[in-house]
Amino acid sequence: MSSDTVIASVVPKKKMSIGDIVWGIIKYASVALCAFLAVLPIVSCVITSLKTEVEYQSTNVMTLPENFFNFNNYVQAFAQANMGLAFINSGIILLFVLAGSTMIGSQLAYVLNRFSFPGNALIRNLFTFAALLPGIAMQVSVYEIMVNLGLVNTLYGYIIMMMGTDVMSIYIYIQFFENLPVSLDESAFLDGANYFQIYAKILLPLLKPAIVTNLILKGVGVYNEYYCANLYLQDKRKLCTVATSLYTFTGPMGNQYHLICAGVIMSLLPALIIFLLCQKQIYNGVAAGAVKG
């Protein structure tokens, strides 16, 4: 724009000033402190989970374990909390809930975005308003409905309940649909495809990024859900999820932290693996939440 900017870009970079150094120190100190505070509770859990019972009782919590490969607590916690079954159940729940909610969420968004019909705005508003209703508070009356439908104490009942879609994911899909030109639909229609085929064969494959985002958001929510799982999956021996099986440690084992910590670490391993594999998509998913409200 002006000659100043041109000159500025030609002049070689100045040496680091004192201000830059101070800023550098503040920057790394803040980031490192926060990272330290974030991992401290988890690392202390890992340390404790690797100690033998004797060690746990005789040493300080932050003292490193004698043997870093002592996985006895893990074996014991895995058996006591029935975590094998819990992982299987949580896996089944995740699979069906995610498949179901992806299907109905994207279909709903497709219809809301592509067609104008009486009730379109009403349905959008109903979903928006639903997000304001306090979920936990409503379980009092949802419970009665679940009983009447015979859905209590069954895996499929819980799956159906969790499968419903929400404003957030609809919004993400709709935003994505808006970027897919309607001419795509039109030309397919002229080629003789019906609307179901347009949705399934043309639009759905293009929707992949939005689907991934929603899978992550919903997946985190479902895997971590405790309240309803506890309420509706009452047969804790057969229908435990990872969250509810972890909760069994509260009872008689309430202060055997070397076992509890092992359970906790096992429960967060799947999340850790997914996180390491698709860090970027997860960040994108969370950032997509920026639009809510």
Place this chain on the structure above:
Amino acid sequence: MNKRKWKQAQVILTFLIIPVGLLILFTYYPFGKMVQFSFYNMKYIGPRKFVGFKNYIQIFKREDILRTLLLSLYYMAGAVIQVFLALYLATIFCFKVKAENFWKGFIFFPYLINGIAIGFIFKFFYTRGFVLDTVLQAIGFNPNDLPYWLKDQSINNWSLVYSSVWRYLGSTMVLFLGAMMSVDSTLYEAASIDGANKWQTFWHIILPSIKTIVTLNVILAITGSLSAFEPPFVITSGANGTGTFFVVMNDIAHTSQKVGLASAMAVFLLVIIFIAKFIQDAIFRFLFRNAGTDIDDREFKKQRKREEKARMQMHRGGR
């Protein structure tokens, strides 16, 4: 054409029926029931007696319920701290940081841990002589001066709030960072070429681009703090004066089975959230009353000022 309309109607109906059905079945029908229950004196099983507004009146008479509203102030404070800390961290990451993903990953990961696990982690963390006490001792605190983090009523709510900030800080940070990154990168380059310092870059480029989302998050945090549930539920079970509104309501609904009262509490909270939402919309309309997007907001204001000046001058000239 008519045939096309018919085909459209088919796909619309097919694709709507399940999601809307689920919404009605698990949200609106129970919501209606809940409102109905709130006027009855009832348990899950057994006779129901219509009592009018008695349950609502009780909310204001029971000290244990009113106390929880004060308790939410802790969570409000925590949420505001969380928003500003997240803003600070996101700004740091917005400038160049070495090993960015490494730090970010650590700060973000707690968000992915399930609530029950977090409950155990923090029970362990705060236990007398365990993690927190050890760390504080290492930096010079006398262990005998340290409070019982979860029992001492002067501090235990802050302990719970900390666990919540610990859990959500990273996700708020990533949220802000996403918004900051969506700013045209040439703006940052131009700023650095013009010799803008960090503070100027933050104040003039970063902040305008994210002020909508920051405001939104402050407000969401305030409404959210009213419905704080998991930290006390999983860490202290609401003991020693840590029971928030929902924890007390959960107790009333399931332990003492006063379904009517619990429903009235839920409706009451919903009304408060509505009022807050209403105020939020008003604030938003006020703050961003002439903004298309954040960036041309300033342009717009400048233009308005110019127009106003022109008008003033004309006015003066007329006189």
